[in-house]
Amino acid sequence: MPAHHGPFRPGDGAPAGRHIVIVGAGFGGLRAAQQLKSSPARVTVLDRRNHHLFQPLLYQVATAGLNPSDIAAPIRGILRRQRNTTVLLAEVTAIDLATRRVLLSDGDIGYDFLILAAGATDDYFGHEAWAQHAPGLKSFDDAVEIRTRVLLAFEAAERASDDVERARWLTFVVIGGGPTGVELAGALSEIARHTLARDFRRFDPREARVVLLERGPRVLAAYGEASSASAARQLERLGVDVRTGTMVTDIDAHGVTLGSERIAARTVLWAAGVRGVSLARTLGLPLDRAGRVVVERDLSLPGHPEAFVIGDLCAFEQGSKSVPGVAPAAMQMGDHAAANVLRLLGGRPTEAFVYRDKGSLATIGRAAAVAEIGWFRLSGLLAWLAWLGIHIFFLIGFRNRALVLFEWSWAYLTYQRGARLITESIYDSWRTLWGAVATTGTPASAAQGSAAASAD
Amino acid sequence: MPAHHGPFRPGDGAPAGRHIVIVGAGFGGLRAAQQLKSSPARVTVLDRRNHHLFQPLLYQVATAGLNPSDIAAPIRGILRRQRNTTVLLAEVTAIDLATRRVLLSDGDIGYDFLILAAGATDDYFGHEAWAQHAPGLKSFDDAVEIRTRVLLAFEAAERASDDVERARWLTFVVIGGGPTGVELAGALSEIARHTLARDFRRFDPREARVVLLERGPRVLAAYGEASSASAARQLERLGVDVRTGTMVTDIDAHGVTLGSERIAARTVLWAAGVRGVSLARTLGLPLDRAGRVVVERDLSLPGHPEAFVIGDLCAFEQGSKSVPGVAPAAMQMGDHAAANVLRLLGGRPTEAFVYRDKGSLATIGRAAAVAEIGWFRLSGLLAWLAWLGIHIFFLIGFRNRALVLFEWSWAYLTYQRGARLITESIYDSWRTLWGAVATTGTPASAAQGSAAASAD
Numbered sequence: 001m002p003a004h005h006g007p008f009r010p011g012d013g014a015p016a017g018r019h020i021v022i023v024g025a026g027f028g029g030l031r032a033a034q035q036l037k038s039s040p041a042r043v044t045v046l047d048r049r050n051h052h053l054f055q056p057l058l059y060q061v062a063t064a065g066l067n068p069s070d071i072a073a074p075i076r077g078i079l080r081r082q083r084n085t086t087v088l089l090a091e092v093t094a095i096d097l098a099t100r101r102v103l104l105s106d107g108d109i110g111y112d113f114l115i116l117a118a119g120a121t122d123d124y125f126g127h128e129a130w131a132q133h134a135p136g137l138k139s140f141d142d143a144v145e146i147r148t149r150v151l152l153a154f155e156a157a158e159r160a161s162d163d164v165e166r167a168r169w170l171t172f173v174v175i176g177g178g179p180t181g182v183e184l185a186g187a188l189s190e191i192a193r194h195t196l197a198r199d200f201r202r203f204d205p206r207e208a209r210v211v212l213l214e215r216g217p218r219v220l221a222a223y224g225e226a227s228s229a230s231a232a233r234q235l236e237r238l239g240v241d242v243r244t245g246t247m248v249t250d251i252d253a254h255g256v257t258l259g260s261e262r263i264a265a266r267t268v269l270w271a272a273g274v275r276g277v278s279l280a281r282t283l284g285l286p287l288d289r290a291g292r293v294v295v296e297r298d299l300s301l302p303g304h305p306e307a308f309v310i311g312d313l314c315a316f317e318q319g320s321k322s323v324p325g326v327a328p329a330a331m332q333m334g335d336h337a338a339a340n341v342l343r344l345l346g347g348r349p350t351e352a353f354v355y356r357d358k359g360s361l362a363t364i365g366r367a368a369a370v371a372e373i374g375w376f377r378l379s380g381l382l383a384w385l386a387w388l389g390i391h392i393f394f395l396i397g398f399r400n401r402a403l404v405l406f407e408w409s410w411a412y413l414t415y416q417r418g419a420r421l422i423t424e425s426i427y428d429s430w431r432t433l434w435g436a437v438a439t440t441g442t443p444a445s446a447a448q449g450s451a452a453a454s455a456d
Numbered sequence: 457m458p459a460h461h462g463p464f465r466p467g468d469g470a471p472a473g474r475h476i477v478i479v480g481a482g483f484g485g486l487r488a489a490q491q492l493k494s495s496p497a498r499v500t501v502l503d504r505r506n507h508h509l510f511q512p513l514l515y516q517v518a519t520a521g522l523n524p525s526d527i528a529a530p531i532r533g534i535l536r537r538q539r540n541t542t543v544l545l546a547e548v549t550a551i552d553l554a555t556r557r558v559l560l561s562d563g564d565i566g567y568d569f570l571i572l573a574a575g576a577t578d579d580y581f582g583h584e585a586w587a588q589h590a591p592g593l594k595s596f597d598d599a600v601e602i603r604t605r606v607l608l609a610f611e612a613a614e615r616a617s618d619d620v621e622r623a624r625w626l627t628f629v630v631i632g633g634g635p636t637g638v639e640l641a642g643a644l645s646e647i648a649r650h651t652l653a654r655d656f657r658r659f660d661p662r663e664a665r666v667v668l669l670e671r672g673p674r675v676l677a678a679y680g681e682a683s684s685a686s687a688a689r690q691l692e693r694l695g696v697d698v699r700t701g702t703m704v705t706d707i708d709a710h711g712v713t714l715g716s717e718r719i720a721a722r723t724v725l726w727a728a729g730v731r732g733v734s735l736a737r738t739l740g741l742p743l744d745r746a747g748r749v750v751v752e753r754d755l756s757l758p759g760h761p762e763a764f765v766i767g768d769l770c771a772f773e774q775g776s777k778s779v780p781g782v783a784p785a786a787m788q789m790g791d792h793a794a795a796n797v798l799r800l801l802g803g804r805p806t807e808a809f810v811y812r813d814k815g816s817l818a819t820i821g822r823a824a825a826v827a828e829i830g831w832f833r834l835s836g837l838l839a840w841l842a843w844l845g846i847h848i849f850f851l852i853g854f855r856n857r858a859l860v861l862f863e864w865s866w867a868y869l870t871y872q873r874g875a876r877l878i879t880e881s882i883y884d885s886w887r888t889l890w891g892a893v894a895t896t897g898t899p900a901s902a903a904q905g906s907a908a909a910s911a912d
Contacts (some may be wrong), residue, residue, distance in 0.1 A: 050611065067523040076655040086657045089611045155506065155545045199532040201542045 008010050017041045021102055021111035023092050025052050025075045027327045028311030029117035039342055043085040050089055056327060061143035066223030068140050070441055094282035097304050108331035113306050113341045120312035123275035130251040134270040137180055142352055153267045158200050170208040170266035175248055176272035179362040181338030182231060182271055185212040187364035214244045227370040230379040234368040264265045276313045288315040297352035299337050308337040314454060323355045361387045473497045476568035477537040477558055479548050481508050483532045483783045484767030485573035487790030489541060495798055506530055506545055508890030514781060517599035521645035524596050548701040550738035553760050569762050569797045576768035579731035586707040593636055607865040609723045614656050626664040627721035629712050631704055635818040638687060641668040642821035645694045667697045674700055675820055686835040690824040715882035732769045742825055744771040753808035755793050764793040786814045817843045
């Protein structure tokens with residue numbers, strides 16, 4: 001294989017032709033790239049990370065069940081056989097539709113066709129200050145941050161000097177009763193009740209309290225009422241305190257306020273909503289309430305037939321409902337946008353997108369889940385097995401699939417979670433948290449006394 | 457299991473008695489704790505991390521072959537069945553031998569017996585400024601830092617605008633020809649020649665150059681001459697440029713200086729030496745040249761029969777040689793120090809430590825290694841299989857063993873490395889590196905031009 005030298009040419013080494021730029025290698029962007037494999041065009045995939053992330057399993061990383069690399073694959077590795085495709089690690093700061101250029105933090109790149117698949121981020125509904133106290137779950141960093149907070153909360157409980165402080169460390173609040181919130185709450189309860197049950201000497205981890213707060217009248221609001229009721233029952237069986245119809249009015253380092261009520265908790269997680277990434281605002285086009293880009297029926301931008309928006313960043317109404325921000329929808333949109341680009345390259349008109357709902361699955365815990373496939377309803381072990389099979393099937397790359405299956409079988413048989421690591425740098429963040437406690441008047445520095453000089 | 461409340465008592469929940477504090481849960485500290493399982497004393501294990509690390513395989517994390525959690529196990533999990541033992545996450549800042557207290561960053565703790573097993577850190581021989589340009593490999597943070605630097609170097613090469621800059625990104629220098637340096641150099645060469653061989657469009661990763669610099673006359677100086685020669689041959693077969701008798705006089709962000717010679721390289725790794733952690737200096741006792749604590753024949757401190765130092769932090773001469781800083785030596789010392797504590801508890805005299813050398817093994821790459829066991833010498837595939845078997849056998853916990861075997865079999869068959877992740881926060885560190893390039897006059901921001909407006 002000869003080396004390529006000289007100035008930058010996107011898609012260098014591929015046949016000459018039109019240039020298609022894809023921003024984001026999530027489910028939508030990656031599928032679009034794969035559909036363009038045999039096109040005569042040159043394709044450039046831009047992402048600020050070097051890996052594709054299997055986001056539906058991110059909560060497993062956050063709860064120490066899986067390793068980051070179990071649910072990720074290097075983008076280059078996935079696309080290595082596509083000779084017309086170049087992958088570049090780059091941060092996109094804006095889109096200039098008029099001149100057809102993608103602006104990067106350190107340069108810019110022109111396109112003939114654009115597929116924008118930059119995704120969504122956590123939505124704190126105007127309360128940005130809550131973000132530091134209640135991290136959300138969108139990236140590896142988020143997942144590792146949550147994992148660290150959870151594991152350190154138990155460590156801090158072991159060193160807490162009084163019951164009030166210990167209870168605060170052992171209370172976990174999850175805000176938002178959608179699929180992510182339900183998954184997180186179920187997994188946290190399992191960690192406390194099984195994984196860590198025998199690890200501590202001064203408290204029983206089963207004393208831990210997991211509270212799931214939902215603003216609406218039921219969890220999993222996008223599902224049918226029977227599924228919601230079943231999910232709530234399964235959560236309660238796992239020991240989760242499910243509270244619907246609750247409105248969070250404040251979050252700080254020491255807990256959550258619900259109007260006149262206060263829940264003292266050192267660990268609060270956010271799963272209440274997402275919005276389109278801020279990059280969308282640089283388009284200068286109408287966005288919906290959730291910051292998503294309103295597209296034409298063929299997924300292109302109004303007035304810009306050469307630019308498409310797909311996935312979580314795309315606002316697309318079908319019937320009276322918005323297409324949901326889930327992986328299958330993003331993949332269908334990726335396929336469709338790529339097909340429309342190929343139509344335009346061939347001088348043909350584009351076609352309208354139609355979303356096909358294949359059903360919904362949400363997992364809750366060990367052998368606990370709900371599924372809705374057409375008119376078909378499942379819950380409990382069968383739904384969980386369906387969820388397991390589908391998620392393993394869709395994990396990219398054989399190696400990950402086999403590894404994840406192995407980790408899950410092991411976890412299922414033993415209740416152990418393999419990825420219970422607090423890495424060194426994160427210990428520092430704990431000391432910061434810890435310092436915060438020490439300054440509240442509650443002595444967190446409890447490692448006092450000894451056999452020779454135990455005062456009490 | 458009832459919860460324990462009230463003020464801090466180390467070893468709470470265990471039978472009352474004398475208090476043994478172990479600082480550090482590496483190979484030595486952990487073995488000592490395990491030997492004290494049935495003792496009537498209360499045992500407290502202090503570590504600044506929540507996990508025991510299988511350090512001999514850390515280079516595999518640094519070179520994206522294994523995940524962090526494959527080679528680590530939570531200390532609590534390992535010791536959970538030892539009811540007389542409490543594990544605390546804490547940072548030890550000093551030892552006060554006179555009052556028998558361990559000082560923490562946030563408190564202190566008394567002891568009747570102390571086993572100090574705090575380990576070693578990288579030694580830059582007075583050139584502390586080199587540390588930022590040439591990270592060493594002692595912790596997870598180090599391993600992830602090295603992995604990130606290596607993967608980002610290839611990404612940067614893909615975006616480099618000229619050949620000189622690209623060559624600089626594709627040159628990897630490893631300083632130090634001991635086991636760690638040899639392992640790192642071999643693995644880096646395999647990554648370039650096999651793992652990434654087809655991933656890039658503008659250069660062939662096989663152009664990458666791996667240089668191993670050793671100050672002495674041969675690599676693996678602690679081994680026999682035949683093994684050293686065999687290791688050098690095996691490294692060269694993997695494409696490593698082995699240079700012995702070279703003296704590094706400077707390291708900066710752009711390369712390494714060897715007297716009048718200069719090697720331009722963006723990635724430099726340090727494996728040239730270690731020294732005892734600085735905690736040793738707080739003892740106020742004699743240290744050897746490498747900052748290790750000089751102990752009595754029974755591993756106790758001069759004048760302090762109740763305090764023992766073991767593992768990499770311990771300077772112990774046997775015959776004319778110093779006991780090496782390897783895992784088997786630390787484990788033997790851990791066993792011995794614990795046995796001596798038990799003797800003292802029983803009113804008996806301590807015994808002198810005798811190190812039993814079970815042999816040495818160093819791996820170089822795929823099917824490449826050297827082994828010396830008694831008079832027995834092995835190299836190549838057989839030595840590698842011996843190395844593989846022994847390392848998997850000694851990995852703590854079945855789960856890790858099976859996973860690592862799986863990962864290695866997969867890597868062996870496919871040359872793929874599963875843990876090729878650059879996590880988000882680390883992208884920022886790359887931008888810093890990248891920025892450094894941009895200010896040297898070499899335009900790193902190479903993502904210029906497009907199909908529509910390619911100037912060149």
